[in-house]
Amino acid sequence: MNEIPLKIQKRRTILDFIIQQPLGFIGLIMIIIMFAAAIFAPHVAPFNPEDVDFEASPALGGGQPSWEHLLGADAFGRDILSRLIYGARTALSIGFLSAMLGCTIGAIIGTTSAFYGGKVDLIIQRFIDLMLSFPIVVLAIVVIAIFPKTVVVGIDINVIIAIAIPFTPKVARVIRAQALTIVTLPYIDAAKASGYSASRIIFRHILPNVSAPFLIMLTAFIGQAILLEASLSYLGLGVVEPTPSWGLMLSGVNSDYYRTAAWMIIYPGLAVSIAVFSFNLLGDSLRDWLDPKLKL
Amino acid sequence: MLKYAIKRILLMIPTLLAVAVLVFLVLRVVPGDIVELKLTAEGGEVSLEQIEAEKTRLGLNDPLHIQFIKYMSGLPKGDLGISLWTEEPVSEEISARIGLSFELALLSTFLAVIIAFPLGTLSALFRGTFVDYIIRIITIGGIAVPSFWLGMLLIMLVLSFGKLPPLGTVSLFVDPLTNFNQMIWPAISVGYRYTSVVSRMLRSSILEVLSEDYIRTARAKGLYEKVVIVKHGMRNALLPTITVIGLEFAFLLGGLVVTESVFNLNGIGKLFVDSVVRNDLNLLQGLVLTVATSFVVINLIIDLFYAALDPRIRYQS
Numbered sequence: 001m002n003e004i005p006l007k008i009q010k011r012r013t014i015l016d017f018i019i020q021q022p023l024g025f026i027g028l029i030m031i032i033i034m035f036a037a038a039i040f041a042p043h044v045a046p047f048n049p050e051d052v053d054f055e056a057s058p059a060l061g062g063g064q065p066s067w068e069h070l071l072g073a074d075a076f077g078r079d080i081l082s083r084l085i086y087g088a089r090t091a092l093s094i095g096f097l098s099a100m101l102g103c104t105i106g107a108i109i110g111t112t113s114a115f116y117g118g119k120v121d122l123i124i125q126r127f128i129d130l131m132l133s134f135p136i137v138v139l140a141i142v143v144i145a146i147f148p149k150t151v152v153v154g155i156d157i158n159v160i161i162a163i164a165i166p167f168t169p170k171v172a173r174v175i176r177a178q179a180l181t182i183v184t185l186p187y188i189d190a191a192k193a194s195g196y197s198a199s200r201i202i203f204r205h206i207l208p209n210v211s212a213p214f215l216i217m218l219t220a221f222i223g224q225a226i227l228l229e230a231s232l233s234y235l236g237l238g239v240v241e242p243t244p245s246w247g248l249m250l251s252g253v254n255s256d257y258y259r260t261a262a263w264m265i266i267y268p269g270l271a272v273s274i275a276v277f278s279f280n281l282l283g284d285s286l287r288d289w290l291d292p293k294l295k296l
Numbered sequence: 297m298l299k300y301a302i303k304r305i306l307l308m309i310p311t312l313l314a315v316a317v318l319v320f321l322v323l324r325v326v327p328g329d330i331v332e333l334k335l336t337a338e339g340g341e342v343s344l345e346q347i348e349a350e351k352t353r354l355g356l357n358d359p360l361h362i363q364f365i366k367y368m369s370g371l372p373k374g375d376l377g378i379s380l381w382t383e384e385p386v387s388e389e390i391s392a393r394i395g396l397s398f399e400l401a402l403l404s405t406f407l408a409v410i411i412a413f414p415l416g417t418l419s420a421l422f423r424g425t426f427v428d429y430i431i432r433i434i435t436i437g438g439i440a441v442p443s444f445w446l447g448m449l450l451i452m453l454v455l456s457f458g459k460l461p462p463l464g465t466v467s468l469f470v471d472p473l474t475n476f477n478q479m480i481w482p483a484i485s486v487g488y489r490y491t492s493v494v495s496r497m498l499r500s501s502i503l504e505v506l507s508e509d510y511i512r513t514a515r516a517k518g519l520y521e522k523v524v525i526v527k528h529g530m531r532n533a534l535l536p537t538i539t540v541i542g543l544e545f546a547f548l549l550g551g552l553v554v555t556e557s558v559f560n561l562n563g564i565g566k567l568f569v570d571s572v573v574r575n576d577l578n579l580l581q582g583l584v585l586t587v588a589t590s591f592v593v594i595n596l597i598i599d600l601f602y603a604a605l606d607p608r609i610r611y612q613s
Contacts, residue, residue, distance in 0.1 A: 070421060130314050133588045133595075137550030138568070145572045146322065177412050219343060227442055231554045234444050235569050265452065269445030277440035 017289060024285020030278040033237045038088040046070070047079035049086040049244045064264055072263035074249065080263065084271050086244040091275060094160055094229045094239070099221035102164035106171025107214055111206045113172065116197065124172075131169040139166040140228060144237045156239050159232065163225045171217055178210045189292035212290040219286055223279030246272045300610045301604050308596055315588045320367055323581050324360060342489070367581075375580035381574045386582035391566060394586070397552055397563035403479055404487030404548060409541070410489045416537075421525070423503065438492025443551045447485035447558040454481065468516045469528025486551040490544055497540040501533040510533075535606055542598035546591050 018025045019080040037044050047069075057075055065072040071080040131139070143162035150157040182188065182208065191201050232238030233247030243249065249268040257264050358366075371376065376386035417429040505511065506529055514524045550567075556565035564583060571579040603609045 126314075130311070130318060133311070133315060133546070133591045134584065135546040135553075135587060135591065137553050138584060138587055141553065141568065141572055142322065142580070145575070145577075145580060223440070227440075230442055231444060234442075235554060235557060237569070237572060247442075250448065253448070258448070258455055262452060263313035265445075265448050269442060269448065272439070272445065273441045276442075277436065280436065280439055 014193050017285075018052065021285035021289055024289070026276040027281030027285065029200050030274065031282060034088050034275060034278070035092060038092050041085050041089055045079075045082035045085040047082040049078060049083045050242050052078060056109045061099060071267045072261070074264055075253075075257070076259075080249070080267055083244045084246065084267060087246045087249065087268070087271065088275075090239055090243055090245045091226045091229060091272070093155055094163065095222045095226040095275075095279075097155070098163035098225045098229075099167065099218055100158040102161060102167030102225075103171050103214060103218045103221060105164070106168040106217075107175045107200070107207060107210060109168065110172040110175030111179045111202050114176045114183055115202055115206060117183070121176075125176075128169040128172055130175075131166075134166070136166040136224075136228065137231060140232060141235075141237060144232065156243075159229065159238050162232070163228050166228075167221050167224070169217045171214075171221075174213055174217060175210050178213050179206050182206050182209050216283055216290060218285035219279055222275040223283065226272065226275050226279070297604065297610060301600055304596060304599055304603075308592060312589060315492055315592070316368065316371055316585060319581055319584050319588070320364060323577050323584075324363060371486035371585075376585070377578040378410070379571075379576055379579045381571075381579065383574040386579050389567065389579060390582055390586055393562055393564050393567055396561060397556070397565060398482055400479060400486070400552060400556075400561070400563060401545075401548055403483040404490060405541070405545070407483055407487045408490035408494055411487075412462050412494035412498060415491070417502060417530070419495065419499045420502035420506070433501075435492035435495050438488045441488065442554075443489060444554045444558045446488055447482060447555050450481045451484055451558070478561075482555050482561060484550060486555045489551065492550055493544050493547075494537060494540055498533060498537045501536045502529060505529050505533045531605075535602065538598060538602055540604075545594045547594045548589065549587050 057073065069079050069081070071084065073079055077285070109124060111130075113121045134142075140162045143165050145160065147158040147161060188201065188205060191205050196205075229238055229245070230247030231249075233245045234251045236251060238247060239245045246268045250265065253264055367377065374387050376390070378384065379386050379389055382389065414434065415431050419428045419435075422428050506525075511524060512527055514528045515521075519528075552565035553568050554565070555561075557569055558562045560566075564586065567579070568583045569589075570576075571583060577589065
């Protein structure tokens with residue numbers, strides 16, 4: 001009898017990821033640092049972000065970056081570093097929750113569409129095409145306009161929904177393409193033959209098999225969501241004072257401060273850029289590592 | 297080609313209709329308290345009767361299907377209703393400002409394309425070298441940096457070098473130089489992301505094309521490297537890049553919404569934000585329609601361009 005050569009594929013570990021994707025690992029480290037800063041904000045931040053100290057206000061010629069205020073102070077004399085650290089809470093929580101919501105709904109729509117095929121698929125696809133003809137920011141602002149402001153335990157639910165909705169069609173489209181290759185596999189036929197319900201097949205048999213593109217998109221969209229939250233808050237349509245938010249910190253900048261208090265503008269924008277950059281770096285590396293052919 | 301073009305244009309009509317219906321459904325089903333907001337903004341106490349009377353006058357009390365028929369029958373004539381806030385026709389409010397946004401969009405697309413092409417090509421041809429790394433860092437930055445912040449930094453830069461161009465936009469036809477001076481900074485701040493995305497796409501598609509068999513054949517038969525790259529490589533790499541230019545145009549339109557606020561430009565982006573703040577549903581509806589329509593039209597143009605470049609597309613459909 002011929003012996004069948006056994007080829008055992010080694011399970012790839014986090015260590016392999018570090019070695020193969022050093023840039024992605026750097027992104028991951030930066031994200032972990034940001035999460036740690038956000039969670040332990042009261043212990044890390046040198047000041048209370050809402051402490052007003054008018055003597056340190058640039059309006060009175062103060063507030064320059066110094067040993068007391070490392071990154072300077074804003075118009076109300078509030079410490080910018082502390083506000084950035086607390087702002088990370090807003091950015092990361094809204095970023096994560098909205099990307100999670102958008103990707104989950106998108107993945108369910110995408111797999112459902114692929115599973116049923118035919119007319120259902122056609123209608124869902126046309127609807128997705130339609131949604132894609134609205135720019136992300138425009139769609140988000142429309143949702144803001146029609147949803148009443150709702151804040152639950154300090155988190156703006158309407159902002160999260162507004163950011164999540166524009167992501168859904170994009171995710172649905174990518175996940176559908178992946179799911180289409182899965183629905184033709186024998187084990188789906190087996191599941192159908194066993195009389196399992198459609199929802200059981202979708203949730204238990206198809207969804208777990210699209211987890212790689214899901215994870216990649218989730219990471220990329222957290223970055224996009226942070227960017228979108230900052231833009232909305234900058235326009236005064238996102239989170240509102242006194243919640244510390246990076247976008248909001250930029251929106252309060254009086255035109256005089258462009259000349260006299262550059263630190264008020266530079267650091268919050270830098271925080272947004274670094275956060276988005278880290279998530280992009282991690283997302284790109286995850287794609288190279290898990291599924292190099294995936295097109296977003 | 298003509299047959300393909302006609303077919304593609306006819307296919308656009310149902311899409312636009314669906315967009316119009318969707319916009320109506322989304323914005324009308326939701327109750328807006330525009331009237332109350334407007335009356336209380338003028339100060340003083342407002343009675344419920346006054347609010348109701350104003351609502352009736354503005355046609356907000358009509359049953360939904362009547363409002364829908366009014367709205368749909370107005371569309372072919374370009375009648376988008378009246379702004380609930382200024383009481384001017386929405387179409388006039390939009391057409392007064394769309395020129396500025398259009399110019400800005402065109403300028404930044406132009407900038408993005410002329411910068412992205414050399415960047416993407418260089419990055420691909422010098423893959424793995426210092427040049428490639430520098431270009432990749434620049435383009436990764438473009439995706440992470442918020443456009444409104446870049447705009448603020450540019451304003452700071454201009455201020456530190458001299459004077460800002462005068463407020464209030466000067467028409468391109470009156471004083472092209474001042475106009476350019478006013479438009480170039482916002483165009484750069486929205487265009488940076490655009491440049492980055494296009495250049496990244498171009499880089500990866502050139503790399504993909506250059507590994508194809510027909511490139512090896514072209515080299516093997518002794519063609520000059522320049523001919524191989526430009527005629528065999530670039531032409532094929534161009535197709536996915538053009539698609540990205542079309543898709544990213546939506547992002548550009550979104551970017552205008554924020555950037556116009558930074559530079560205080562009176563375009564439709566700023567009008568959009570104002571319409572939300574004032575709860576002016578008619579204006580918002582008109583603007584969303586305008587934006588979606590321009591996106592659909594741009595992508596139609598891209599599709600036709602694509603078909604002109606690549607005969608396979610024409611024959612396929």
